[in-house]
Amino acid sequence: MNKPYVVGIDIGGTNTVFGLVDARGTVVASSSIKTGIYPEFDQYIEALNEGLQTLMKTNGAEGQVHGIGVGAPNANYYTGKIEHAPNLVWKGVLPLAEALSSKVGLPVSITNDANAAAIGEMTYGAARGMKDFIMITLGTGVGGGVVCNGSMVYGFDGMAGELGHITARRNGRLCGCGRNGCLETYCSATGVVRTAYEFLEARVDEPTLLRDRENLTSKDIYDAAVAGDRMAQDVFEFTGKVLGEMLAEYVSFTSPQAIIIFGGLAKSGDMLMKPLRESFEANNMPIHKGKVKILLSELKEADAAVLGASALGWEAK
Amino acid sequence: MNKPYVVGIDIGGTNTVFGLVDARGTVVASSSIKTGIYPEFDQYIEALNEGLQTLMKTNGAEGQVHGIGVGAPNANYYTGKIEHAPNLVWKGVLPLAEALSSKVGLPVSITNDANAAAIGEMTYGAARGMKDFIMITLGTGVGGGVVCNGSMVYGFDGMAGELGHITARRNGRLCGCGRNGCLETYCSATGVVRTAYEFLEARVDEPTLLRDRENLTSKDIYDAAVAGDRMAQDVFEFTGKVLGEMLAEYVSFTSPQAIIIFGGLAKSGDMLMKPLRESFEANNMPIHKGKVKILLSELKEADAAVLGASALGWEAK
Numbered sequence: 001m002n003k004p005y006v007v008g009i010d011i012g013g014t015n016t017v018f019g020l021v022d023a024r025g026t027v028v029a030s031s032s033i034k035t036g037i038y039p040e041f042d043q044y045i046e047a048l049n050e051g052l053q054t055l056m057k058t059n060g061a062e063g064q065v066h067g068i069g070v071g072a073p074n075a076n077y078y079t080g081k082i083e084h085a086p087n088l089v090w091k092g093v094l095p096l097a098e099a100l101s102s103k104v105g106l107p108v109s110i111t112n113d114a115n116a117a118a119i120g121e122m123t124y125g126a127a128r129g130m131k132d133f134i135m136i137t138l139g140t141g142v143g144g145g146v147v148c149n150g151s152m153v154y155g156f157d158g159m160a161g162e163l164g165h166i167t168a169r170r171n172g173r174l175c176g177c178g179r180n181g182c183l184e185t186y187c188s189a190t191g192v193v194r195t196a197y198e199f200l201e202a203r204v205d206e207p208t209l210l211r212d213r214e215n216l217t218s219k220d221i222y223d224a225a226v227a228g229d230r231m232a233q234d235v236f237e238f239t240g241k242v243l244g245e246m247l248a249e250y251v252s253f254t255s256p257q258a259i260i261i262f263g264g265l266a267k268s269g270d271m272l273m274k275p276l277r278e279s280f281e282a283n284n285m286p287i288h289k290g291k292v293k294i295l296l297s298e299l300k301e302a303d304a305a306v307l308g309a310s311a312l313g314w315e316a317k
Numbered sequence: 318m319n320k321p322y323v324v325g326i327d328i329g330g331t332n333t334v335f336g337l338v339d340a341r342g343t344v345v346a347s348s349s350i351k352t353g354i355y356p357e358f359d360q361y362i363e364a365l366n367e368g369l370q371t372l373m374k375t376n377g378a379e380g381q382v383h384g385i386g387v388g389a390p391n392a393n394y395y396t397g398k399i400e401h402a403p404n405l406v407w408k409g410v411l412p413l414a415e416a417l418s419s420k421v422g423l424p425v426s427i428t429n430d431a432n433a434a435a436i437g438e439m440t441y442g443a444a445r446g447m448k449d450f451i452m453i454t455l456g457t458g459v460g461g462g463v464v465c466n467g468s469m470v471y472g473f474d475g476m477a478g479e480l481g482h483i484t485a486r487r488n489g490r491l492c493g494c495g496r497n498g499c500l501e502t503y504c505s506a507t508g509v510v511r512t513a514y515e516f517l518e519a520r521v522d523e524p525t526l527l528r529d530r531e532n533l534t535s536k537d538i539y540d541a542a543v544a545g546d547r548m549a550q551d552v553f554e555f556t557g558k559v560l561g562e563m564l565a566e567y568v569s570f571t572s573p574q575a576i577i578i579f580g581g582l583a584k585s586g587d588m589l590m591k592p593l594r595e596s597f598e599a600n601n602m603p604i605h606k607g608k609v610k611i612l613l614s615e616l617k618e619a620d621a622a623v624l625g626a627s628a629l630g631w632e633a634k
Binding site: 074084130131133146148149153154155156157158159160161162165166167169170177179245252253254255256257285287288291292 | 401463475482483571604
């Protein structure tokens with residue numbers, strides 16, 4: 001019998017990574033194309049199709065791929081469309097599932113990046129066997145995926161789980177979504193940098209490795225914190241505190257067994273996790289205290305996005 | 318063929334109301350006992366059983382009741398127990414489902430009041446046909462019920478949907494749960510009264526019908542607002558604003574088709590609903606604006622709690 005495969009595609013603003021995945025969740029082979037260099041969406045779909053055909057042919061998987069799962073920004077599971085994604089060059093509403101499916105000749109199912117990560121974690125990672133958990137991805141922005149009763153929560157319109165846009169500070173920092181105080185403006189990689197600049201301005205006389213640096217990144221701040229820089233450590237303390245507060249809000253909402261954290265900032269170790277866990281427990285309702293686990297993703301970073309998206313390929317039809 | 322019934326029980330701190338409900342959702346007959354007058358939980362179960370037996374006998378429903386559904390404060394759907402309910406005279410963990418089931422000889426399923434209301438609304442009320450909606454009950458406190466993918470969200474430990482304890486104001490008013498700033502401290506009947514006292518203190522020179530009244534109630538404030546009292550109107554304006562902000566947070570979380578409002582304050586009409594709807598739309602993310610309905614409960618207030626609880630009786634086993 002032929003071995004069944006799925007294809008997972010992770011569409012980012014810069015790169016589109018795609019991989020061939022077997023039923024055990026092994027990424028057998030993967031490849032990528034640049035996302036941003038195609039002025040027209042059709043040209044991009046054409047290039048992506050070529051890449052996929054080559055990948056399947058090279059690995060002897062032709063005719064054995066069950067379906068394609070895609071994780072993409074602002075992707076709507078119900079409509080199969082990408083809706084107004086700020087980080088992509090093509091504007092408006094893009095019929096991704098339909099365009100890709102008719103070109104490749106395979107069923108395509110799409111969802112946003114964080115939901116794809118949640119499905120990956122449930123299928124292959126830290127959430128195996130869990131029916132109620134929350135996924136949170138800490139990247140340039142903050143994404144969320146909510147699983148209740150063993151099912152991904154897409155919501156009425158396919159756009160549920162915008163956990164990066166729960167308000168952390170009423171009338172707080174201006175967010176890309178046009179509102180103020182969203183969690184994403186504090187606890188994403190860019191949020192961490194904003195915090196550092198705020199601290200630099202508020203504590204003008206304090207010596208710190210962060211001062212007079214141009215284009216600070218969250219990595220710079222992490223390195224300074226590891227090197228013992230007080231202000232940089234305070235940035236992580238603050239980030240963990242705010243994130244812990246908000247994860248406690250999520251618990252009041254759906255009472256998950258665990259919250260799984262994924263993405264660059266999640267690799268900051270105790271620098272982030274210690275204040276996060278303290279703040280989380282301090283802010284949980286008494287009925288939830290000590291009950292909810294905070295776990296780090298168990299998916300290998302390089303594979304996670306493709307793997308998560310691919311899990312959706314098994315149910316594509 | 319015998320007509321099938323269920324029994325719905327609504328346990329409140331003061332009264333316990335129970336009714337016989339047919340398959341069409343008609344409360345055929347109902348009765349009640351006082352909740353707080355039994356020093357021992359066993360005595361209460363004994364009295365409740367007597368009441369139920371009489372109700373079933375009087376209405377010729379003996380042997381035709383499929384099951385019993387109970388809505389009670391801090392009730393855990395999974396364990397069948399009431400856990401540390403602050404408004405009941407019996408402390409600790411109470412094995413309600415087991416005690417009642419063995420006494421009455423019928424299967425018993427329990428959940429908290431707001432979840433019961435959500436199930437009632439889904440079965441007989443404003444949420445018929447909806448698979449994704451949120452129920453919010455505005456009473457002495459604020460309760461929540463979350464339905465996703467057509468299923469009640471109980472969460473991992475049976476205590477999901479504590480929407481009254483999502484933080485409306487960081488470091489805000491002290492809540493009965495021991496935390497600060499919970500929605501419940503602003504948008505419940507008691508929260509409205511707290512707002513009025515705050516306004517009275519902050520605006521000492523302003524003439525208002527609310528001043529020098531002892532034991533203000535939310536009803537007094539509503540009456541004053543209707544009579545044209547500026548401060549009382551401002552109290553409702555503020556309450557609607559805060560509630561609208563928080564309902565928008567709920568939308569980012571599970572993207573419901575509608576949010577259904579139930580309880581005393583919901584009867585305040587435009588005094589509450591106008592600022593609420595304005596604040597809700599202003600605070601929704603652009604992708605959700607104009608898409609999510611805010612509806613009032615369609616269940617008759619007198620029947621709603623019993624009806625909601627009874628719907629759970631159909632699945633009790």
